[in-house]
Amino acid sequence: MKHNIYLIIITLLFVVSCTQQKKETITQTDNPVVEAPFKYWAWYGAGANVADSIHRNQFKKYASAGIDAVLIDTRADADYLSKVAPLAIKEGLEVHAWMFTMNRPGDTIALKHPDWYMVSRSGKSCFDDRPYVDYYQWLSPSHPEARKHIWSLVEGLAKVEGIKSVHLDYIRYPDVFLPVGLLPKYNLVQNEELPDFDFDYSMASVDKFKKLFGKDITQAEVPAIDIEWKQFRLNEIKALVDGAYDIAHKHGKDLTAAVFPYPEMADHMVRQRWDKWNIDAVLPMIYNNFYNEGLDWVEFATKQGLTDLKAKQTQLHTGLYLPEMTDDELSKAIAIVKKTGASGVAFFDIQESHFEVIKASH
Known part of the structure; x- marks a missing residue:
């Protein structure tokens, strides 16, 4: 009799254990973690007086090549964005409002205020004496x-219906050091x-x-070694x-940015x-050439950026400069970015032959 009781107890324990395992299996599989698909982006330098038909044709071309998101150069003009964004959305593209941030060439409001501009250590103001190129007119974040003014521009764009994010470009100081490949120029x-080239002494x-x-700081003998x-x-x-992030999120939009290759380098x-x-999300401009x-x-710069972001929720999408890439190089570059674990890849200045390469890489 004792033997039968023990057998019944063991059988019951086995059934309970199996039932529990089954429940755990169901729990694990009923709500699987869905990874976001690898995203393809394109920066689109839309012209100010371009016909809608030209915009539509370009957006169709992007969509047919498998581009998911388009970063539209808005010149921080919300009215312009309101007219162009629906054309891209109609083609199934996700729209991001691309704006120049600290560098504000020809900003009619800012130009009324010379004291708003950054000043170099040599005493030259970006208001009328610009470093490197004539369109470098940098405002002081201080x-x-x-x-x-910059936050008001962000808010104007963030209010536009249908867009996914406000995308900050030139969100930095002027180049203290140029990329080595550009120095000879x-x-x-x-x-x-x-x-x-050392700013801001405004x-x-x-x-x-x-x-x-x-x-x-103007009295420091060597400002470069002053860590504060x-x-x-x-x-x-x-x-x-951070202020722009709060503004964008207040209006239900994300904040994204084009940045230098990886944080230590930037x-x-x-x-x-x-x-x-x-x-x-950040789109580091890993323009290798x-x-x-x-x-x-x-690969190195993408992995370094991912490592630096490890403790954060920020996505990283690698930016590539295409004019100097062959079709074969582009194909390899996309494969490399996918392998790193980045969330996507962004293209600047896609050449005609590249569209087929992009399409084939999906």
Whole structure:
């Protein structure tokens, strides 16, 4: 009799155990984790006076090649975006409002306020003496009114119905160091931080730094080795981005940005530490030819950025510069980016033959 009781108890325990395992299996499979599909992006430099038919044809071309998202150059004009965005959405494209942020060439409101602009260590204001190229007109993130102006532009774009994100470009300081591949174009040697390319020594920035740290940076013998001065500028950009993030999210939109290849490099070259920002997605411009690098560097820079973002929810989509890429190189580059675990790949200036390559890479 005892033997039969033990047998019944063991049988019951076995049934309960199997039932529990089955429940756990059901729980695990009923709600599987769905990974987001690898996304394809294209920056679209839409012209100001372009006919709708031209926009539509371009958007159709993107969609047929398997592009998922288009970053439309809005010039921070919400009315313009409201007219062009529906044309892209109709073709099934996700729309992101691309805007120049700190660099505001020809900004009619900002140009009324010369004190809003960044100033170099050599005393040259971006208002009328621009570094590198004539369209470099950089506003100071330390000037409260300049900052409010930028946030107002973000808000205008964020209010446009149907778009996915406001996309910040030039969200940094002017290039302290150019990519090495571009130096010959400007006949420059940059082995140190040169006064003409070291910003921001505007009154707004210098005074704010002095209040925070009790130092007049204009009197520093070697400002480049003052760690607080460097961190101050990194924090000024972060504050502007974080404010833009709050504005975008208030209107139900994401915030995305085009950034330099990976945070440590961006910090060194343009005072930009994007792994510290509140932001939904970054598109690092891993333009290997600008740096005289091969495709192996695309893998390295992408992985470095992913490592730096490991503790955050921010997505990373690798940006590629296509004009100097062959079809074979593009095919290999896309495969490399997919292999890294990045969330997507973004294309700047797609050449005609590249559309078939992009389509075939899906």
